[in-house]
Amino acid sequence: QVSELWMKLIIHELRAAIAHLQADDLGPCQKILARVKQIQKQLFEQWAVLETLTPSEYLAFRQVLGPASGFQSLQYRAIEFLLGNKNRDMLRVFAHDPEAQSQLAAMLQAPSLYDEFLRHLKRHGYAIPTECCARDWSNPYTRNPGLLPVLREIYEHPDQHWDAYHLCEQLVDVEEAFQLWR
Numbered sequence: 001q002v003s004e005l006w007m008k009l010i011i012h013e014l015r016a017a018i019a020h021l022q023a024d025d026l027g028p029c030q031k032i033l034a035r036v037k038q039i040q041k042q043l044f045e046q047w048a049v050l051e052t053l054t055p056s057e058y059l060a061f062r063q064v065l066g067p068a069s070g071f072q073s074l075q076y077r078a079i080e081f082l083l084g085n086k087n088r089d090m091l092r093v094f095a096h097d098p099e100a101q102s103q104l105a106a107m108l109q110a111p112s113l114y115d116e117f118l119r120h121l122k123r124h125g126y127a128i129p130t131e132c133c134a135r136d137w138s139n140p141y142t143r144n145p146g147l148l149p150v151l152r153e154i155y156e157h158p159d160q161h162w163d164a165y166h167l168c169e170q171l172v173d174v175e176e177a178f179q180l181w182r
Helices: 002-022 026-045 047-051 055-065 074-083 088-094 098-109 113-123 147-156 162-181
Strands: none
Touching: 002 026, 002 074, 002 113, 026 047, 026 162, 074 088, 074 098, 074 113, 074 162, 088 098, 113 162, 147 162
C-alpha cells in the first residue's frame, strides 16, 4: 500500500535526522525534518479521497485491503518509537514475528529524535537536566520541569538561539503532523 511506502520513507528519514543530531549536524537534520513533514502531509491528505466515498462504496473494496490496522503495523510502531512514543507492551503485538519484534526492541532501547535533540542541546551548553540525557531510553519520556527555563530562554530570544529555536519549531511541526495523521 502507498501508506506503507510513505512510512518506510519516514523511518529512513527519521533515522537519518537522528544520526545528524548525534553528529551536531543541524543543516541536514533540519532539511530532513522539513521533508518528513511533507511526507506526513501526503499521508493525512490521502484521507480526503476516502472521505468522498459513501460507506457502501468503501465496503465494496474494503476486503482487498486486508485485515491489518495501524495497531498491527510494524512501520507505524517504528515511527512512534523513533519520535519518542515508546511502549514496551507494543512488542507483544509482534510476538509472532521475531524479526519485527527484534527491530522494534532495538528502537525501543535507542534514544528517540527528541532525546537526541535534548542531548544536542546539552552538548552545546544548555542546562538540560542530566536525567533527561542519561536515562533508560525504553521507558516513556516523562516531563521534566527543569526543561522549562531552557525552552523559555530559546523561545523568548530566538535571535540568540536560532538553531535551537528552529529545531524546536520543526519538532513541533512533525509532532503536530503526526497527530493529524494518527
